[in-house]
Amino acid sequence: MNELAHYITDYGYWALFIGCLAEGETITMLGGMAAHEGLLQLPWVLAVVALGGTLGDQLLYFAGRRFGGKAIARLKSQQQRIERAQKLIARHPMLFVIGVRFMYGFRIIGPVLIGASRLPPSRFIPLNLLGALLWATIFVLIGYFGGQAMEGFLAGIDKKFSALLLVVVAVALIWLLRYWWRRRHANE
Numbered sequence: 744m745n746e747l748a749h750y751i752t753d754y755g756y757w758a759l760f761i762g763c764l765a766e767g768e769t770i771t772m773l774g775g776m777a778a779h780e781g782l783l784q785l786p787w788v789l790a791v792v793a794l795g796g797t798l799g800d801q802l803l804y805f806a807g808r809r810f811g812g813k814a815i816a817r818l819k820s821q822q823q824r825i826e827r828a829q830k831l832i833a834r835h836p837m838l839f840v841i842g843v844r845f846m847y848g849f850r851i852i853g854p855v856l857i858g859a860s861r862l863p864p865s866r867f868i869p870l871n872l873l874g875a876l877l878w879a880t881i882f883v884l885i886g887y888f889g890g891q892a893m894e895g896f897l898a899g900i901d902k903k904f905s906a907l908l909l910v911v912v913a914v915a916l917i918w919l920l921r922y923w924w925r926r927r928h929a930n931e
Contacts, residue, residue, distance in 0.1 A: 751782045756791045759783075763795030764802075766850060767884055769917050775886020776913060785887060793872075793879035796844060800854040800871050808859020815859060824848065825856065832860045840870035844878045847924050889913065 762770030771792050778785040834841045843853035
């Protein structure tokens, strides 16, 4: 277990950054748990997660400005969702930019749609940063305080197995939440 802790301490920030470039909720919460365990520093976890989320969405936004129309035209099976998102972008661009990373199914395509909508970079960049800071804070703290709650539950279990069990339970909970969310939105 000391070896695992060593790897998390040495490479954890890089793993967080890379994981948050595209998706990231699961790795973000695991980063919060690692901060709770003292393997990573909470302020640095928040900063790295926000930076990774911001940079990932910036790249997707500029790809959308350049190639968005062509990419959207190829997603024929998603046209109804895309049209709904485009209407939201037109009516509430600020809220859409801030909230896109919280919308299931739009984490990747959302910034591309925003870029294709021709929302100016001067509006997108600060809103994207704000959204990334909110997203990072919420999901890292869920992991941090979730780790704290799980630690109390695991106090009676041998310390060598508690960290592993904590990660397994966290991943299982996240997987169940995502499964439930997908089924809920598949019926719409």
